Amino acid sequence: MDALLSSLVxxxxxxxxxxxxxxxxxxxxxxTMGLMGxxxxxxxxxxxxxxxxxxxxxxxxxxxxxxxxxLAFLLVAIGSMALERGLYxxxxxxxxxxxxxxxxxLIFMAVAIAQLVFGTLQQPVALxxxxxxxxxxxxxxxxxxxVFLIVVSGxxxxxxxxxxxxxxxxxxxxxxxxxxxMAQSIGxxxxxxxxLTFALGSGLAxxxxxxxxxxxxxxxTYPFEHLxxxxxxxxxxxxxxxxxxxxxxxFIGVSDTACKYWLPQFGAFFIYAATIAILLWRPTGLFGxxx
Amino acid sequence: xxETGYAASPRIRWTEWLPWLAGVAVFFLLPEYLLFGARILxxxxxxxxxxxxxxxxxxxxxxxxAFFGAGAYVAGILAAKVKLTDPIVLxxxxxxxxxxxxxxxxxxxxxxxxxxxxxxxxxxxxLCLEVANKATPITGGADGLSGVTIxxxxxxxxxxxxxxxxxxxxxxxxxxxxxxxxxxxxSPFGATLTGIRENSDRMHAIGAPVYRRxxxxxxxxxxxxxxxxxxSTETNQFVGLNxxxxxxxxxxxxxxxxxxVGRLYGAFVGPVVFLIAQDALAKQFPQFWYLGIGLMLVxxxxxxxxxxxxxxxxxxxxxxRSV
Numbered sequence: 001m002d003a004l005l006s007s008l009v010x011x012x013x014x015x016x017x018x019x020x021x022x023x024x025x026x027x028x029x030x031x032t033m034g035l036m037g038x039x040x041x042x043x044x045x046x047x048x049x050x051x052x053x054x055x056x057x058x059x060x061x062x063x064x065x066x067x068x069x070x071l072a073f074l075l076v077a078i079g080s081m082a083l084e085r086g087l088y089x090x091x092x093x094x095x096x097x098x099x100x101x102x103x104x105x106l107i108f109m110a111v112a113i114a115q116l117v118f119g120t121l122q123q124p125v126a127l128x129x130x131x132x133x134x135x136x137x138x139x140x141x142x143x144x145x146x147v148f149l150i151v152v153s154g155x156x157x158x159x160x161x162x163x164x165x166x167x168x169x170x171x172x173x174x175x176x177x178x179x180x181x182m183a184q185s186i187g188x189x190x191x192x193x194x195x196l197t198f199a200l201g202s203g204l205a206x207x208x209x210x211x212x213x214x215x216x217x218x219x220x221t222y223p224f225e226h227l228x229x230x231x232x233x234x235x236x237x238x239x240x241x242x243x244x245x246x247x248x249x250x251f252i253g254v255s256d257t258a259c260k261y262w263l264p265q266f267g268a269f270f271i272y273a274a275t276i277a278i279l280l281w282r283p284t285g286l287f288g289x290x291x
Numbered sequence: 292x293x294e295t296g297y298a299a300s301p302r303i304r305w306t307e308w309l310p311w312l313a314g315v316a317v318f319f320l321l322p323e324y325l326l327f328g329a330r331i332l333x334x335x336x337x338x339x340x341x342x343x344x345x346x347x348x349x350x351x352x353x354x355x356x357a358f359f360g361a362g363a364y365v366a367g368i369l370a371a372k373v374k375l376t377d378p379i380v381l382x383x384x385x386x387x388x389x390x391x392x393x394x395x396x397x398x399x400x401x402x403x404x405x406x407x408x409x410x411x412x413x414x415x416x417x418l419c420l421e422v423a424n425k426a427t428p429i430t431g432g433a434d435g436l437s438g439v440t441i442x443x444x445x446x447x448x449x450x451x452x453x454x455x456x457x458x459x460x461x462x463x464x465x466x467x468x469x470x471x472x473x474x475x476x477x478s479p480f481g482a483t484l485t486g487i488r489e490n491s492d493r494m495h496a497i498g499a500p501v502y503r504r505x506x507x508x509x510x511x512x513x514x515x516x517x518x519x520x521x522x523s524t525e526t527n528q529f530v531g532l533n534x535x536x537x538x539x540x541x542x543x544x545x546x547x548x549x550x551x552v553g554r555l556y557g558a559f560v561g562p563v564v565f566l567i568a569q570d571a572l573a574k575q576f577p578q579f580w581y582l583g584i585g586l587m588l589v590x591x592x593x594x595x596x597x598x599x600x601x602x603x604x605x606x607x608x609x610x611x612r613s614v
Binding site: 033039087090091094096097098100101102104105106107108109110111112113115116224227228231232234235239265266267268269272273275276279280283284285 | 345351353399402404405406407409410411413414415417418421422424538541544545548552577578579581582585586587588589591592593596
């Protein structure tokens, strides 16, 4: 009985940590897709970039951990802004097929560049001593890094929700998601808003990739391998919503961990089956209002 | 070729015989490349099936490899485990299996649009990959399915080491597939598909049964992809996990875009150029190969949406104007 309980607690704990990271990575995708209707399959590239920035600033440059995480956010946000101005904006009015192909092209290039620069091996994460070891809580021991992940991601998510629900910028974003033409006609500079939101969303992906580098291995095939998870979070959660992807990410995190623990012989089978079932039941996702 | 689809004359132009002449010429002139040639022919058939739904019907899919893989695995499993080794029977079985998968998944995904549809095609392909990966006793899992032996065609033509029989089988099957796809495109059915791609609301308004037409073309496309998968099994006498998943679907899309999407012969040009370039370059410079593919994809989408054939058309039009 106690063994079952402790495995349940452990699955819930690891699952929540994983789900939080998935959410931080994917939430930007939900907002940019909801805002611009842009099918950005290359979103995982930003998360991978964040992971590489973290591992190399910890390993090669021996920077402190918080600085490395901050750098991952900042550099990815700036880089994505350049990409947005240079390439993405040419595709806003384009068809879905063009957007899909363009972003697949970006993935291919990113994978190749990652291989050229870092090689094909998984990058080791040199965690500082204060994040290693165990953290005692309610008579149980939890891995300190997972506790840190949950706390930091939780704080990020709270800040993001506050920003979207309570600030002027958030009100403008929500207005533009709901009705872009109307938002434009009352004087919201939607192009600038998109650019900023895109950079923020990509920066968050970079941050998520950096924080989650220990859970989701940083290697060149990252954007291909995890694409389906990021897209699942967004499509199951619902486009343009903040709450939906959060529920979806936690659901995926916990059930993926549970499946790997109890039914490793089935792999990711149940996740995919559940995704298909949910999308059939609610084609717009759990909290979405449109496709 | 300014007019396409229903508006164009369905008569076969003399240029359309050239690919087949080339195919026969390769058989006699380049006997050491026949296995590679069979691979190219298989991919052309696969690309044709994708062109039918992406180019003509406007259904965007990231999971077309599910049908190729289904055909490949059904043929492989029947040959290796059930000892059903007649190549023609295997082709038929793969067609039926891929068709059943196509009609059931199509019935589901074609009810949705946009991101949800894209996601469903991806999830179904991932599901198929996971099944093939984990059902090791049947599929061989990550090691692949070996022990596939194929009987001679009609009991007469043995599959030889040099791929002569395989090449001819692929060529004849491709001819049949090409004929079918060409007939479909130039039929009222094909015109309906183009209409749905351009404006599905209007097609609804004039009373076209949009959903049924899409389901029909999706199933046909799945069947053709299944045949291509079975051909690959018969040529290689082996099935690996790499026939399934996102990456083969993505690579096939790249080939189709390179050749020219929504044109019958884009599906011919793309795989030929892509696979020959891959054969020549990918082994020496694997990283640069992917970099090049990605760059090419971005450039094609930015500047040459008609692919290589589109570029050729534009060039021909410019030459005609200047003359």
